[in-house]
Amino acid sequence: MGEETRNLLPQEPGDNRTDPPAVEATRWVEEHGDILFRHALARVRNAAQAEDLVQETFLAALKARDRFAGRSSERTWLVGILKHKLIDHLRKSARETSFTDLECLAETEASSFMQEGLSRGKWQAETQPQDWHADPSASLDREAFWLVFRECLGGLPARVADAFLLREMDGLETGDICTSLGISPGNFWVMLHRARLALRRCLEINWFAKE
Amino acid sequence: MKTNDNPRERGAPSGLRLLSLTCAESARLQSEGLDRHLTRMERMGLRVHLLLCAGCRRYGRQLRLLRHALRRFPREDAHLPGGSLSEEARERIQKALRQ
Missing domain, CATH: 1.10.1740.10 (RNA polymerase sigma factor, region 2, helix turn helix motif)
Known part of the structure; x- marks a missing residue:
């Protein structure tokens, strides 16, 4: 360069x-x-x-x-x-702005797992993580993958994405992010968890299941 | 803002319940494991669940791939076709910098 x-x-x-x-x-x-x-x-x-x-x-x-x-x-x-x-x-x-986006992805989490009966808490059949190829990391060398990735990231609710990307892209620690954004660690972890569930599902539907 | 750092208060499993995790709970713990140190009991409970559950093992692998991809994304994004500064913005910035 x-x-x-x-x-x-x-x-x-x-x-x-x-x-x-x-x-x-x-x-x-x-x-x-x-x-x-x-x-x-x-x-x-x-x-x-x-x-x-x-x-x-x-x-x-x-x-x-x-x-x-x-x-x-x-x-x-x-x-x-x-x-x-x-x-x-x-x-x-x-x-x-107040931090209401926590509820935004609650639906994603709820719909990932069975809500009732003996199987409560198990993955739903249609949202259970599927096998992503033998070598999913090979996708990371393809430009088309990154276009899908960008779309999926863009689909996260704005406040959730803010917190999530401070952690994942900037590599900041929980304490620093929570202080900056004025949220509790417990809420922060729930947000990250839901963001990961949503991103994973989006990638599976739009990339790994299609390829 | 309601704080729920106490795992009990936010409905997270603790104690012996950790030895019979559901997929929903284990998914949450796998995620939290990327952001904080899990307790010994949490790690043990997770290991037991993962031993028995292929879906959650897959989920764990995908979370690690996700993290790897996110770290790499800014570099890749810079090469993707996408937005650039408009002429107006470029001129405005140039002007601001000359002052």
Whole structure:
């Protein structure tokens, strides 16, 4: 990749990082704007908010550019800043809306398991996890799989997806997420559980059962 | 906000009940095992259930694949056809950065 190679080279005068701020900023928007925008859009699902996040990221990067040590690629650095902006954003919007989405996927959980009789709590015949091929991870090398994956992720209720992706994509720990979003660990785990049930089922129906 | 961190309060099995888990309970425990340390009893109960239940074993494998895919998704997503910054947004951002 271009960025990585550039950072392996000795820093010389005329290197990008010595460009005047305005020139550097223009180059950033051209080189990384779309990628950052898509990162943001995947998480906030609203183009205007995603654009704002990209702008805030570049502004923060511009202020902090002396601290960019060139140890990571420029893009990795910018994505890292975007992550912080995203968490701030989610924290603020969590305060503005109440956490009612917990109930959203309750139906998914209820319909996965028998509700009555001796078999109560067993998988329902039609939603029981099916065998996904001998080597399901081979799917991860196919572009078509990721298109389906993106669709399935987009189908999660927004608040559930926020919490779920902070955990799974950003790899944050339960305590940090619960503090940021103002939810209890118990509720958080229930949300994750339901999100996984829903995502699994969506992938099975739209990918693994079809292939 | 109602807190239900206590497993009893949120209807989660505890004590000896852990040795006769239903699929619904074991699915929830398998998920929680990805986010917190399960107690020894919980792990033991889960092992007993998984020994007997092919559906839940499959579910566990799929959860691990899901986690792996989620970690990889941002990288893959960057290469998928999809949204890009509009010309207007691009100009607005450029302008903001020059100030």
